[in-house]
Amino acid sequence: MNVFGISLLCIIISIILGVSNAQIPWTTKCVDQYELTFFNDTRKNYEGAKAACESRGGYLAKVDNQRMTYIINATLEIDYSHDSYYFIGGNDIDKEGYWKWQDGTDVIMRNETGYQNWKHNQPNNLNNEDCLFIGIYTYLWVDSSCDDKVYHICQSDAISINVSSNYKTIVCALKDSCTGMEVQWYRNFSSLPNMPRQYGIYQQIREKDSILHIENASFSDIDTYICKITDVSGGIEHNITVEGNPSITSVTNSPCNQSFIVTWIPNKNAIGFFHRISARNLTTKKEVSWNSSVPTSITPQHTELFGLKSSTEYSVTVEACVSESKCGYEYLDNETASTNGIAEPVLSASLSTQCSMQWVWRNNEKPETVTGLKVTRYCTTIAARSIVNSFHMDSFNISMPQSFTTVPNRNCTISIQVIGCAGLGEAVNATGYCVGKAAAPTEIAKPIVSDDATDSDGMREITVTKPDESNGLLSCLFIIVNDGWSGENTNFRMEDLIKAQSSTTEYIAVALPVYRFTGEEKVINLGDGLKSSCNVTQTIDALSNKRRRRRNVGKNVIFVGQNRKLNNEKSYSAFVVSTTPCGNDICLQTSPSILLKTKLFEFNIVSFVIGFLIPMIFYVVFALIIYKLMKKIKELKKIAEAKGHNYETIQEKATFSNDPVSQPSYSNVLEETAGYEQALPATTKQTQVELAYETYNA
Structure with a gap:
């Protein structure tokens, strides 16, 4: 065999040996609603293991209940070698001693409430151990270095949800590892119908999945639905929506x-x-x-x-x-x-000195939506005793060109706003102004009487209140005294004031120039005998500091008051008259009248004793004497009546009779009449008895 053949043979033998010794690359187990995947093909450090789980759509296992521990312990085999070490998700990388699962929830420590599976001496942080292992010679939890390269366990949902492209069905499917389990769709903790329906939502339960049919869903089916493994808590939520936009x-x-x-x-x-x-x-x-x-x-x-x-x-x-x-x-x-705009304002507006208003419509035609005009009046005081003019503003609505009543003692301008059904238009200021001449005050306060009657000197103290001068400056205040009750004074005129200068029954007692009036009140002594005078055309203008005179009101402009002494045995009435120069006239205003009563009685102790107390004592003594005499007379009458009664009784007992037995003895008569002895005097009793006895024996 050549060298090539030998080399090829070695390679084949190595492959065979490697395959035979290769471990299972992974295994999966279902627990609750999760799938646990065990990786023992490649060792990784903590970060590598974490990234591997996340790439599969999961995370390092969160072992937070006994069921998880049971599945893990049943799957792993402790062989006391490095091959049985597995990373799970617990760590205290962020802060030493604060252990967290990968999802951020707390890892329960020993002596804490909740599920934990720590070894008795763990965690000990030996050599900066920040990650959680299981399988190091034990199934219990042990902390170790995050840089160690070991196997790992991933956790992911055991259920997946897929929505069809036409949004007519939603499939909830179990993973292959979850054998012998079933999934269903629920709404408000109730399982949905498992049969086709013409209206509404229903589900179709199959071996590994459940199909939710929503093609016939209505607006009432809008809700949150949950797909979960039967008889297992938890699940995956899915919100159902339907077309419903108006x-x-x-x-x-x-x-x-x-x-x-x-x-x-x-x-x-x-x-x-x-x-x-x-x-x-x-x-x-x-x-x-x-x-x-x-x-x-x-x-x-x-x-x-x-x-x-x-x-x-x-x-x-x-x-x-x-x-x-x-x-x-x-x-x-x-x-x-x-919304559309408000009505257009008038084109222009004007105001005459007599307060007549005029305005011009745009295009010389009143718009149909206009219902009227709002007039705002701005007035300032013409004459005042203060250097600061008072300001007056009011408003009113009109429907046609018209005039308005002037405000006394004011210069006025106006602005006009169009009133439409959409609201008020822009204000347009009118050109010109109108002048309100001075007028009498609206009212004059009634004088105040400070005592009950005129004193022995013929004087009476009253208090006069200064009237309001906003309608125009006043020239005079006159106190008119009437011999008797004057009644109402509403028709008091200039002619009456002229007559009061020479009258003795209704006369001017005091003439007081108003510009000399200091303060709000002034005390007047009626009947002090002094004279006073006032010019009804004379006022003081605080702005010019000059006296203002009105001369075209007749010859009698200065009126004199004669403060005559009052008779304390008579009654009087008094009232106040004000005068205001108003144009070429003098405007008058009167106050209600007050009654000045007669002095009736003054208490004196000497007069009381002599005139009342002594005669009263004499009368009481005399009455007592008469009472005792009458009582004595009544007693004598009773005695006389008793005497007559006793005499008749004795005579009746002493009646003669031929029957000796029935004839009473002297002693019997005394015995039977013994009840009368106490009612008669002794001398009277003896005489009457003896007389009766003698009569009986005669």
Whole structure:
């Protein structure tokens, strides 16, 4: 045999010997819902073993229950050689002492609650041992170096799910290693029907798989389904979806731009299900309106959304919901739409000095959607005692050109806004302004009486409140005193004020210039006998610091007050009159009247004792004397009546008789009349008895 032949023979012998000595490249076992794959053909370090498992769609084994340990122990054979070492997924590579499985869950340590299979002295971290082995002379867990090259065990799902390309069937299949097992589809922990149906979902259970038929699924079948091995916990979830999106055909404005009318068509699979129609403001990102509908047929639906703003862009959404409480934004259609603009403003506006308003419409024609105008009035004070003018603003609606009442003591301008069914238009300021002349105050406060009656000096103290001057500056306050009750003073006129200067029954007691009025109140002593005067045309303008006079109101502009002494035995009434220069006139306003009562009685202790207490004592004593006399008289009357009664009784007992037996003796008479002895005086008793005895023996 030549050299070539010898070499060829050696090669063949080596191959035969290698094949005969080769180990099984892998073996698989099923446990629970997982498949364990044992690799003993190539030794790898931890990272290599981890990558090999992941390339097969799995991971290094997670041995977290006794069933896993039982399968592993039954599969491996401990031979006390390096060939029986296997990596599983536990490690503390990230942080020493914190052992984790490859999926990140905790590896249970000795003395902790939960499943663990550590050797009694493990882990010990000898020589930086960070990875978990099994099969090192024992089936228990041991830590070792991650750089050691050993065999490994992979873990993966024992079930696989494949969806058909037309999405009509979903196959849940067992791996070949899982013999003697069966898989089924479940919904809400209930197994699905294992027979064909015309409507809805059903399954077809076979030896190694189960086919889920969804070609007839409706909207009510939308849910999460689980495929799992029969009688084994866990499983693989799969969400079933069906076609259910509605479609929006149009979104239109209502005539007044306050709402959208949404036209949409439901999906055939969503007939009879709750649909939610909503509008979201694209600027604020907030939902502002929504409505609902439950369609009964595949026909166009019309839904109105209310409460929208004009000139605003919205996202309109129609969503089909599995239930009223389960709307997950999965089956929907949306469209962007905008509301129309508000009514155009007027072209121009003007205001006369008499407060007459005019405006011009664009194109000289009032739009059909306009329902009126909103007028906003801005006024400032003409005359005030303060250096700061007060500002007044109000608004009102009108429907046609008109004038408005001026505000007293104000210069006013206006702006006009168009009122449409979509809201208010842009404000347009009018040209010009109107002037409101001064007017009397709205009201004058009633004077306050500080005591109950006029004192002995004929004076009476009252308090006067300064009126509001927003309607115009006041010139005077007059206190009018009336001899008696004056009643209502609403018709008090300038002629009455002139008469009051010379009258003695209704007269001006005090004339007070308002510009001299300091503070909000002033105390006045009525009846102090002083004179006062006031010019009804004279005010003080705080802006110019000059007296302002109105001269065209007649000759009598200065009025004099005579504060006459009051009679404390009479009653008076008083009220306040204000004067305000208003144009060429003087405007008056009056307060309610108050009554000044007469001084009636002043308590004096001496007068009380002499006039009341002493006569009262005399009357009481006299009454007691009369009472005792009357009582004595009554007693005497009773005694007299008793005497008469006793006499009649004795006489009756002493009646004569011819029968000696029946004739009473003196002692018997005394004995029978013994009951009357206590009611009669002793002298009276003796006399009457003796008289009776003598009569009896006669």
